[in-house]
Amino acid sequence: MSKHTVIVEPGDLSLEQLRGDCARMAPHWTAPARTAPAPVPPSLIHGIVVPPHSAKLLDSLSDYGD
Numbered sequence: 001m002s003k004h005t006v007i008v009e010p011g012d013l014s015l016e017q018l019r020g021d022c023a024r025m026a027p028h029w030t031a032p033a034r035t036a037p038a039p040v041p042p043s044l045i046h047g048i049v050v051p052p053h054s055a056k057l058l059d060s061l062s063d064y065g066d
Helices: 015-028 052-060
Strands: none
Touching: none
16 A cells, blocks of 8 residues: 555545545546537437337336426
């Protein structure tokens, strides 16, 4: 183990300690630049085909919010 390795059991770390550790590590991590996805031309959209057994399963599910 390196001199910076610390082994912590899951129950030994409080939420505040975890948040503090994350805040200290944030400057060391960078996110890639966001790129907007290219729009798909309508000519490439040919519809959706759902197999009958999948359609029956979806039809039997309750609507969201029931």
